[in-house]
Amino acid sequence: MNASDKHPTPCARHRFKVAVAKADFDFHALGVDVSKPTGRQLLEAGGFVPPEQHLIFQVLDDGTLEERRLDEPVELREEKEERFIVFRSDRSFRVEIGERRFEWGAAELRGSVAKRMVDADPDCTGVWLVRPGEPDLFIADTGVVKLSGTGxxxxxxxxxFPLCIEGKEFKWLEPTIVAEQIAELGGWDPSxxxxxxxxxxxxxxxxxxxxxxxxxSTKAFAKKIGWRRG
Structure with a gap:
């Protein structure tokens, strides 16, 4: 296992609180004693070595990401945990989610991660790729969006709209559904x-x-109403 694959170890005795994650947004605590560590120092403290093969982004108060250079000091606050996303990459990309623009350190972005970036409800919201001149493309939670280097x-x-059909969960993209469509989703003949x-x-x-x-479009609805054959 490479050092960059290891998670930082929490340490309560440190003065400043930092949380780091990879592109999955699975944050892990990292204690830091320096008030203005550089991007390089944060990467090394988190086990992301060599630093030159990684990009580090700070999660700002509004949720957007801002890249920090290896030699750039990052001011930490004792009263607040600062969060950072780390990528093993040598280039960054840009993506617009809703009305907000984000920097991103990988050539792909998973649908579930896009929702986490804007604090969208994971169960009752979906992600669509905007395609001028043609219908927008729905991106499943496990689907990925390819980010170009130019645009x-x-x-x-x-x-x-979450559905419960014979104990299985489905996601429907329209506010209405007819009986025959429920049967087709559930896998039985509408007759x-x-x-x-x-x-x-x-x-x-x-x-x-x-x-x-x-x-x-609520989880409560899917827990109260379901459908079955018969």
Missing amino acids: VEKLRIGPV LGVQEVDLVTNEARTLKPKEVVHLK
């Missing part, structure tokens, strides 16, 4: 019928053919 890719965040079930009381009713169901 700025634009992503938008919008609601998705078998669809029942809407109150998951709290277990009361059920059979949907009519082509009946439109209005959905809500």
Whole structure:
């Protein structure tokens, strides 16, 4: 295992609190005694060596990322934990999520990470790649957006609608769905019928053919209402 693959070790005796993460936003505590460490010192303290093969970005108060040079001092505050994202890379990219522009240290950005960057609800929001002149492309949580080195890719965040069909979770991109679409998602022939079930009381009713169901973009809705064949 390379040193850059190891997580920094928390240490309560240090004066300043720092949290570092890779592109997965899985932060780990790192204690620092110097009030103005350089980017190089932070990388070395976190085990990201050699520093020349890494980029380090500070997470600002508004959530955006700002790259710190290896020789650039970073002012730390005793009362606040500063967060940093580290990439094993030699170049940075830019991406716009909603109305906010971010620097990024990798050529790809996962859908789930894009939502975390703007504090979007992980269950009830989705990510779309904006494509001028054609429909926007939905990016699943495990999907990736390729970032070009010249332009700025634009992503938008919008609601998705969690569904519970026979105990399995699905995400639907529209605020309505018809009975036949529920059956297709669940994997059975629509001729078998669809029942809407109150998951709290277990009361059920059979949907009519082509009946439109209005959905809500909340996790609570998916926990209360479900569907099954019948």
